[in-house]
Amino acid sequence: MRNFKPTTLALLTGGALLAASSAHADREDWPDNFTVGTASQGGTYFVYGSGWANFIADELDISGGGEVTGGPTQNLALVHGGDAAFGLATMGPAADAVNGESPLAPGLKMDNVCAMFPMYETPFSITTLADSGIESISDIPDGARIGFGPAASTSDTYFPAMLEELGVDFERRNGGWSDLGGQLQDGLLDVIAFAAGIPIPAVSQLEVQTDVNIIEFNEEELETIKANFPVAEFSIPASTYETLEEDARAVSMWNFAIAGCDLPEDFVYEVTKATMENNDRMQSVHRSAATTIPENIKHNTVLPFHPGAARWYEENGYEIDEDMIK
Numbered sequence: 146m147r148n149f150k151p152t153t154l155a156l157l158t159g160g161a162l163l164a165a166s167s168a169h170a171d172r173e174d175w176p177d178n179f180t181v182g183t184a185s186q187g188g189t190y191f192v193y194g195s196g197w198a199n200f201i202a203d204e205l206d207i208s209g210g211g212e213v214t215g216g217p218t219q220n221l222a223l224v225h226g227g228d229a230a231f232g233l234a235t236m237g238p239a240a241d242a243v244n245g246e247s248p249l250a251p252g253l254k255m256d257n258v259c260a261m262f263p264m265y266e267t268p269f270s271i272t273t274l275a276d277s278g279i280e281s282i283s284d285i286p287d288g289a290r291i292g293f294g295p296a297a298s299t300s301d302t303y304f305p306a307m308l309e310e311l312g313v314d315f316e317r318r319n320g321g322w323s324d325l326g327g328q329l330q331d332g333l334l335d336v337i338a339f340a341a342g343i344p345i346p347a348v349s350q351l352e353v354q355t356d357v358n359i360i361e362f363n364e365e366e367l368e369t370i371k372a373n374f375p376v377a378e379f380s381i382p383a384s385t386y387e388t389l390e391e392d393a394r395a396v397s398m399w400n401f402a403i404a405g406c407d408l409p410e411d412f413v414y415e416v417t418k419a420t421m422e423n424n425d426r427m428q429s430v431h432r433s434a435a436t437t438i439p440e441n442i443k444h445n446t447v448l449p450f451h452p453g454a455a456r457w458y459e460e461n462g463y464e465i466d467e468d469m470i471k
Contacts, residue, residue: 171411178208182220182232185295186213187323187350189342189433190233193264196430197402197420198231204419216298217400218242218249224405225255231405231416234258235267235299235340235398237375240447248297259406259451259471261413262420263441265342265433266397268379269304272337272348274329275356279336282366287314289335292325299398300340307370308338322347330355342400342433343385352387359386361393370396399444404451406471413453421457439463 179201183194195211202209212229214220220232221242234242241247245254273279285291291308294300296319305317318325318334326347328334339345351357359381362370370376379397383389402420404413420427420437427434439458442450442465449471450458458465 174409175207175412176230176408179230180209180228181211182214182223182229183211184214184216184220184233184298184341185321185323187321187326187347188216188294189267189345189431190216192346193342193431193433194233197427200423200426200430201416201419204423205415215295216300218247218297218299218302221247221255221258221403222249224403225257227257227405227407229405230408231261232403233264233400234403235400236445236447237303237398238299239401239403240375241302243447248302257406258448259404259413259454260442260445260448261402261404261451261454262417262439263437263444264400264402265436266377266379267299267340267342267400268381268395268397269300269307269338269340269376270343270345270381270393270395271360272329272339272351273335273358273360275358277335277358279360280358282308282311282313282360282362285313285315285336289313289315290318290333291315291336291338292318292320292328292334293338294322294325294340295319298340300338303374303376303398304338304340307374310369310373311366323350326351340398342431343381344432348386357388359388359393362395364394367394367396399441401445401448403448404454406449406451408451408453410451410453410456413451414456415453417451417454417457421461445469 181194181198184190198209198211217234217238223229224232242255245252325337376396379395381393383391427437455470
């Protein structure tokens with residue numbers, strides 16, 4: 146609690162009034178509004194981030210919203226520079242950013258980016274039209290036109306290198322997920338390589354309009370990718386898409402919501418509290434928020450936690466090493 150002047154204390158005649166005055170004082174250094182860096186429309190980041198921003202704005206009575214961006218790599222730069230209060234990021238690009246290896250700012254160690262809460266795992270998955278004849282990664286023809294999402298996104302950063310490691314020869318294309326879905330349907334692309342939380346809105350939309358194949362990694366391909374990239378094995382449940390008849394093998398990276406480390410501690414504490422204590426509301430934003438729970442903070446080994454977020458976790462029995470708190 147902040148220190149009050151004697152003249153102010155004299156006005157506090159009851160416990161309720163004291164609490165109200167303290168809450169008001171705690172908001173004095175809060176921003177007037179906030180922006181959440183998401184990604185392109187048609188992807189999970191945009192749906193999740195915009196919905197979460199609206200929830201926080203309503204819950205804390207502050208103006209805020211989601212912003213279309215190029216995805217995690219740009220979000221990390223926006224939050225580091227103070228151009229966005231919050232953002233959504235995957236752990237791979239986050240590690241690059243803190244180590245000064247971001248493709249947007251080579252050599253700049255982004256040390257004003259803090260973790261706030263776990264979101265979900267991002268599976269890497271491949272979608273084609275059913276009439277393409279492509280039913281496995283080895284079926285992808287030489288020179289195939291593959292859409293990898295927005296430039297410098299998690300998908301665009303890692304998926305091309307993964308497919309090259311597996312011997313796929315391709316032409317690289319970029320764009321928003323919705324646009325790439327339209328290009329696939331129109332025959333302008335052969336494959337879309339997605340890295341996004343599931344269900345991916347663009348894939349769900351494609352299923353409504355046409356027949357698609359969702360391509361999984363075979364066991365040998367899976368082992369090769371795990372050995373060469375910062376990913377873990379993942380299984381896409383058959384219930385995720387109408388197209389799937391059984392679970393599909395994939396790999397994934399964890400995503401975390403990030404905050405500027407210089408944001409007021411009380412502000413980030415209240416944002417974290419609202420998010421962690423309302424998982425049903427978060428799942429109404431997007432089904433992937435089923436894993437937006439405090440038990441999953443263990444999956445962040447890259448970014449320091451914001452002191453405001455760390456305070457909520459510690460108050461609720463979740464331990465964070467001191468060297469992982471900014």
